[in-house]
Amino acid sequence: MTSIALRLAGACAALLLGACASTPSSSSIATTAPQAASSAAQRPLLLLISIDGLRADMLDRGIAPNLSRLVREGVRAQWMSPSYPSLTFPNHYTLVTGLRPDHHGIVHNSMTDPALGTFRLSDRDAVGDGRWWGGEPIWVGAEKAGLHAATWAWPGSEAAIQGVRPSRHQAFDEHIAPNARVDQALGWLDDRDAPHPQLLTLYFEQVDEAGHDFGPQSAQYARAVEQVDAAIGHLLDGLARRGQLDRTNLIVVSDHGMATVPAQQVLIVEDMVSMQEAEVVSYGQSLGIAPRPGQEAGVEARLLGAHPQYDCWRKAALPARWHYGSNPRIPPIVCQLHEGWDALPAERAAEKPRTGLRGSHGYDPALPSMRAVFIARGPAFRRGATLAPFDNVDVYPLLARLLGIPAAPNDGDPQALLPALR
Numbered sequence: 001m002t003s004i005a006l007r008l009a010g011a012c013a014a015l016l017l018g019a020c021a022s023t024p025s026s027s028s029i030a031t032t033a034p035q036a037a038s039s040a041a042q043r044p045l046l047l048l049i050s051i052d053g054l055r056a057d058m059l060d061r062g063i064a065p066n067l068s069r070l071v072r073e074g075v076r077a078q079w080m081s082p083s084y085p086s087l088t089f090p091n092h093y094t095l096v097t098g099l100r101p102d103h104h105g106i107v108h109n110s111m112t113d114p115a116l117g118t119f120r121l122s123d124r125d126a127v128g129d130g131r132w133w134g135g136e137p138i139w140v141g142a143e144k145a146g147l148h149a150a151t152w153a154w155p156g157s158e159a160a161i162q163g164v165r166p167s168r169h170q171a172f173d174e175h176i177a178p179n180a181r182v183d184q185a186l187g188w189l190d191d192r193d194a195p196h197p198q199l200l201t202l203y204f205e206q207v208d209e210a211g212h213d214f215g216p217q218s219a220q221y222a223r224a225v226e227q228v229d230a231a232i233g234h235l236l237d238g239l240a241r242r243g244q245l246d247r248t249n250l251i252v253v254s255d256h257g258m259a260t261v262p263a264q265q266v267l268i269v270e271d272m273v274s275m276q277e278a279e280v281v282s283y284g285q286s287l288g289i290a291p292r293p294g295q296e297a298g299v300e301a302r303l304l305g306a307h308p309q310y311d312c313w314r315k316a317a318l319p320a321r322w323h324y325g326s327n328p329r330i331p332p333i334v335c336q337l338h339e340g341w342d343a344l345p346a347e348r349a350a351e352k353p354r355t356g357l358r359g360s361h362g363y364d365p366a367l368p369s370m371r372a373v374f375i376a377r378g379p380a381f382r383r384g385a386t387l388a389p390f391d392n393v394d395v396y397p398l399l400a401r402l403l404g405i406p407a408a409p410n411d412g413d414p415q416a417l418l419p420a421l422r
Helices: 037-042 056-060 065-073 088-097 138-144 178-190 206-214 219-241 296-303 346-351 392-403
Strands: 045-051 075-077 111-113 117-119 149-152 168-170 199-204 248-253 259-261 266-268 278-282 286-291 310-314 333-337 342-344 358-360 374-377 385-387
Touching: 045 088, 045 219, 045 392, 056 065, 065 075, 065 219, 065 248, 065 374, 088 138, 088 392, 111 278, 138 149, 138 199, 138 392, 149 178, 168 178, 178 199, 178 219, 199 219, 206 219, 206 358, 248 392, 266 346, 286 296, 296 333, 333 342, 342 346
Parallel strands: 045 199, 045 248, 075 385, 149 168, 149 199, 266 342
Antiparallel strands: 075 374, 111 117, 248 374, 259 358, 278 286, 286 333, 310 333
16 A cells, blocks of 8 residues: 555544444553643653654664664664554554554545545545544643644644644645654754643655555665665754753654565456445455445355455454454455555556566565564663564553553553563
């Protein structure tokens, strides 16, 4: 599935049939702290950075000196497992809510809701409609606790969720260069005429973009990693000049990895199922298909089961390890492509024939190619430690703990990242 750059130009009651209300409670442990706002001046800044599409194994390539510095001076995970589906919007929102996509309602980069209509990354009105976004993202919890948040294009931050927006936010704009994004974030820290943020997020899509266009083994992908790494170096220098580097808990994550896709490994969706039989609600490596009335039996007979390049299930029968299938926004049939395959509508495939290697994600999160990055450095974190792999739902309880605010109900394990802390 394409990155935000390629596609992007909550009241629970509004989430039909309980898409937001299906949040868990048994595994959720609230993190409490007295009078969060009153101690804000003494609290270290929490800075969360996403590098979209950065594979975990890229940290071992020796091409990102600033990320390597953060690893030396802090902690890294062997890898972090994305949630299903391994797509940009579902996983970015999981990172800041601790909820699986099945529970927070952003079940795909493209989806439909009977009450709200259609959600697409390119539809700014839908992206900015808080009714799509279930759960409580970390910036909403921070603002409710009396802290201030500033977000740079993190998915969900353009919407008023539970009627709350971050104190400062920048909508996605692919024309703003990485270093300029850093300068904007540093400017938020310098601005004496606005509340000082205790939580700040940054987003970089360049690695994902290069991965889609040229594949994760390409020189272009490596150059994109170097470009974003340089921007992180610019950020570290800026924090150091302000005397804030050692008072900042800085966390770098990615939403998913990237797999190689040979040019010839493209399926035409209409060859899988005709548009007279079914509507394809969600495209990509995870396809969501809704049979048309009266066509259910025929579509199921055609699709369900194993195929050479993909597998299909009724949504209630999806693999349990994916924690996916109960949300009403998920269509009745889900087809998962095998690694290295794309599926496109015939019209789109004809518009731009593919040559050479490309890349994609959206595959089974258990695949090594889908593994994501987690690095953390700051006063809260140990130095030079390597963490065992964990699921990305575990990041949110850590964020709440670092801010000293209560954690909203979530799917994460609050004990999972304790080994990272001093």
